Amino acid sequence: QVQLVEFGGGKVQAGDSLRLSCAASGRTSSDSVMGWFRQAPGKEREFVAAISWSGSVTYYSDSVKGRFTISRDNAKNTVFLQMNSLKPEDTAVYSCALDIFALRPQFSGDYDYWGQGTQVTVSS
Secondary structure (H helix, E strand, O other): OOEEEEEOOEEEEOOOOEEEEEEEEOOOOOOOEEEEEEEOOOOOOEEEEEEEOOOOOEEEOOOOOOOEEEEEEHHHOEEEEEEOOOOHHHOEEEEEEEEOOOOOOOOHHHOOEEOOOEEEEEEO
């Protein structure tokens, strides 16, 4: 069993930065991918970014590419999402997730474990 816990959400102004962390406990495999998703009120869950177990492969949605950076520290079982140049439309609950087999990192339905989510609010 894997447990995921997110940290680092908060309220910021447009243009500010935030760094989210996702701490994982339990066994993960070298085939796995860790992802970040977000969901704004009244909207569907949206893929944000994902990273391979080694950290050598990353994926980003077009809406965050160039502003957000995903990284990981396997020694600490932690994945990070550095969010720069935040915009009001980035406001959402951000959740990290683990996909054991990593076939389609952008698809939320493929992920096996989820954190509880952390709120990010960006005001204009």
